[in-house]
Amino acid sequence: MSALKPLIAGNWKMVGLPADLKSFADAMRAWSGGSRGGLLICPPATLLAAAVQAFDGLPIAVGGQDCHAKASGAHTGDIAAPMIAAAGGTFVIVGHSERRADHGETDAQVKAKAEAALAAGLTPIICIGESLAQRQAGETLAVVEASLRGSLPSGDLARVVVAYEPVWAIGTGLTANADQIAEVHAHLRKVLLSIDGTGAAVKLLYGGSVKPGNAAEILATPDVNGVLVGGASLVAADFQAIASACPA
Numbered sequence: 001m002s003a004l005k006p007l008i009a010g011n012w013k014m015v016g017l018p019a020d021l022k023s024f025a026d027a028m029r030a031w032s033g034g035s036r037g038g039l040l041i042c043p044p045a046t047l048l049a050a051a052v053q054a055f056d057g058l059p060i061a062v063g064g065q066d067c068h069a070k071a072s073g074a075h076t077g078d079i080a081a082p083m084i085a086a087a088g089g090t091f092v093i094v095g096h097s098e099r100r101a102d103h104g105e106t107d108a109q110v111k112a113k114a115e116a117a118l119a120a121g122l123t124p125i126i127c128i129g130e131s132l133a134q135r136q137a138g139e140t141l142a143v144v145e146a147s148l149r150g151s152l153p154s155g156d157l158a159r160v161v162v163a164y165e166p167v168w169a170i171g172t173g174l175t176a177n178a179d180q181i182a183e184v185h186a187h188l189r190k191v192l193l194s195i196d197g198t199g200a201a202v203k204l205l206y207g208g209s210v211k212p213g214n215a216a217e218i219l220a221t222p223d224v225n226g227v228l229v230g231g232a233s234l235v236a237a238d239f240q241a242i243a244s245a246c247p248a
């Protein structure tokens with residue numbers, strides 16, 4: 001673990017109704033434990049403002065799961081970064097592999113979204129990761145490096161978070177092992193430092209089947225500055241267990 005304060009982020013994806021938010025928030029309020037990391041929940045957009053209210057007084061930030069590259073306009077169904085900020089969000093995930101796969105998002109579009117997020121005062125969490133075929137072909141480092149370079153906003157990186165999420169480990173129960181994570185994160189850190197001195201400030205999260213049972217090992221892996229949790233972040237007890245696993 002580096003000196004960067006870890007971030008424990010939950011991505012609820014397209015899951016969650018108001019009653020789910022309420023029981024999650026109640027459980028977080030009743031939690032007697034704590035975390036050495038910062039906590040973040042990215043609920044569906046319909047719950048964004050409600051989550052800000054529900055977590056009032058708790059050390060839990062709220063973020064969006066995507067934003068448009070433009071600040072406003074005729075884009076039915078999309079959400080702009082200033083809207084997330086106005087709802088009380090402070091982060092936004094961009095370039096998640098599910099959006100890259102389902103909506104054909106390119107690195108250039110992800111970069112534009114990250115820049116829109118920064119312009120709105122949000123911290124973008126830029127997701128990158130290789131497919132199983134790319135890993136098996138030995139292309140992992142080249143793929144994630146190219147995606148990182150193509151997706152990073154230009155300028156100061158101090159307010160950027162990057163999430164390495166191997167596509168084959170998302171929602172599958174398969175987790176990259178500590179050596180695989182350490183190899184990719186070390187490479188990403190080297191690339192970030194080569195781009196700009198502010199690259200040292202970029203938090204590198206790991207995502208992909210993070211659970212209470214593997215969180216401590218993942219969070220203790222060199223160059224891992226936090227986790228981006230999908231399924232397990234929907235269960236307050238699991239999210240708490242993962243948050244508690246943050247090393248000193």
Ligand SMILES: O=C(CO)COP(=O)(O)O
Pocket residue numbers: 011096165169170171172173207208209210228229230231232
């Ligand atoms: O995609 C993810 C987080 O953004 C990971 O999802 P799972 O933790 O459900 O594998």
